[in-house]
Amino acid sequence: MALATLPGYPRIGRHRELKRALEGYWAGRVGKDELLATAAALRRAHREVQRAAGIDLPPVNDFSLYDQVLDTIALVGAVPERYGWSGEQVDLDTYFAMARGTASVPAMEMTKWFDTNYHYIVPELGPGTTFRLASTKPFDELAEAQTDEGQAKVVLLGPLSFLLLGKTHEPGFDRLALLDRLLPVYVEVVGRLAAQGAAWVQLDEPILVTNVDGQALDALRTAYEAIAAAKGGAKLLVQTYFDHVGDAYGALVGLPVDGIGLDLVRGPESVELLAR
Secondary structure, three states, X not given: OOOOEOOOOOOOOOOOHHHHHHHHHHHOOOOHHHHHHHHHHHHHHHHHHHHHOXXXXXXXXXXXXXXXXXXXXXXXXXXXXXXXXOOOOOOHHHHHHHHHOOOOOOOOOEEEOOOOOOEEEOOEOOOOOOOOOOOOHHHHHHHHHOOOOOOOEEEEEOHHHHHHOOEOOOOOOOHHHHHHHHHHHHHHHHHHHHHHOOOEEEEEOHHHHOOOOHHHHHHHHHHHHHHHOOOOOOEEXXXXXXXXXXXXXXXXXXXXXXXXXXXXXXXXXXXXXXHO
């Protein structure tokens, strides 16, 4: 049986509700509870629209108060030291400090998300970077969606893309050297989502449409072997977009996952890869 799904859904709201709530929160006109209530209402409305349109697996955790890469920074606890964060979970003040800065601390760098006009917060990575689970966002949003009828698909930025889309100030430092530290967090997240009843977990790896080298493809295999071992009853989908995956195709289809996502619009060469 074929299932219909989407890689993700626009967050802003039909009437730009999220933008207005965020600007009100930053200006002090909207409280935290009101901001979070607006976000929850938008997520619910978006799922209803998708269900009504025949989407069997609406995405969950694709919603963000700012940026999906920043969400991942919070999820894995990769908060730069200058923000003074030392709590168990990344709080909203720290989250927005990384995004927008404060009177005393600058924001993290932003750059374009591939060739779009969307910008993302760039992870800051170095030899001293450590990772730990520091956000409950994907679990909370899955629980919220589970109150609806039907299944849902949780969306995460994949570990390879997270590392390679980051930056380092250490000359010669290989960001992939951090994979062994990062993977236990992803294994924990996927295992918890599976235990919570996630039907599918989508891991976005758009970095695969760039010219990744053999070392990166080896890291891809290592990552998904570890993640697949933790998936329990959930199914794993590795999603790519913005172009075709080229020479990465062989490694991608050889991963121990249940599905792959290819962009047949921006990357029509993917049809030829499938035919081969």
